Structure formats: C-alpha cells, structure tokens
Amino acid sequence: MSLKSKLLMVLASLLLVTLYFTPIWTITLTAPQYPTGLGMYISVDDITGHEQHDLQNINILNHYVGMKPIVPEEIPELDFMPWMIAGLIFMGLMVAVIGKPSLIIAWLVLFLICGVAGLVDFYMWGYDYGHNLNPKAAIKIPGESYQPPLFGTKQMLNIKASSYPYCGSLFMGISLLLGCIASWLEFKPHKSMDDNV
Secondary structure (H helix, E strand, C coil), X not given: CCHHHHXXXXXXXXXXXXXXXXXXXXXXXXXXXXXXEEEEEECCCCEEECCCCHHHHHHHHHHHHCCCCCCHHHCCHHHHHHXXXXXXXXXXXXXXXXXXXXXHXXXXXXXXXXXXXXXXXXXXXXXXXXXXXXXXXXXXXXXXXXXXXXXXXXXXXXXXXXXXXXXXXXXXXXXXXXXXXXXXHHHCCCCXXXXXX
C-alpha cells in the first residue's frame, strides 16, 4: 500500500471525528403560527433545536396531532451511534497502519453498510413518529400521517417540513470519497514497462 493511500486513509478516518462536533441532519418546520420556522439538528449523540426552545415547541405541535414527544435520552440509536463512528475511525486508521489494500475495500463496504443502515433507521424512526399517533389527540384527521420526509420538503396540514443533510453528512461524504480514491490508487491498472516500448 503506497504512502499516498495510507495518508488518504488517515485523513478519511480523522474526518469522521468532526461528526462529534457538527450535526449530520437538519429538519425545519414552517407554519403560520411559526413564520420564522422551527428546526432541529440531528447529531450522532443528540437532537437539539435550531434555537433554544425549538425542540420544546416542536413537541407541543406534535402533542396536538398525537405524535410522541422527541426525547433524545429515550432514543437508543443516539447511544450506540458514537461507538459506531469510533469503530469506523479506528478501523480506518488500522487499515493505514497494516497497509493491506484489500482492507480498504472492507472499510468502504462497512462504511456504506453503516450509512445505509443509518438512513433506513432514520426513515423507520420518522415513520413511527408520524404514524403511531395517540387516538386521544386534540386534532384527529382520519387517514392523515405526519411522517417528515427523509429528504426534501413535504406539506402536512398547514406545516411545511423540510429535511436535508447537514455539515456532518458532507464530512462523511468527503471521508468516503477519500477512501474510494485510496482504493483506486491501489487497484488501478498499472502499465507495464513493455507497454512503453
């Protein structure tokens, strides 16, 4: 494994450290009663409001339509996701130390599996919150659900919900790209000396 590939793997791994300091996703709600919007950031270990009372106000809105409150301490994914990221960082650094090219592929596959699993879990979390409603809610509309979009914008009654990746997702994408470049450098076809004769 070349020095360049090792350095790329070290950089790819260390970029994931940023996920402990910046959110990976953001959801914004706008409505007539909240013209400036409410929002929340989703990080690997927490969910916080864009502003100080946003999460509280979102839970108030959710309560009226029968949605469960969003309580970060009760979401198990926020407990194990930091460990999953730590595992990817450690494994990426070990790939650079061991220097075996095939391990880059293994790291990339694991990275993609974690990413897809995270998106599926996020979708299922949103589905549960938007569909499993309290039958005693103040506002009940038969057949209506309030699942926020996984990606993009969706109108729900008089509320427009927007869901998009945030800075952490950008760093994850760059990390994955660096890993792909390291893999390409190791496995790209090399011209033999005879080809130049």
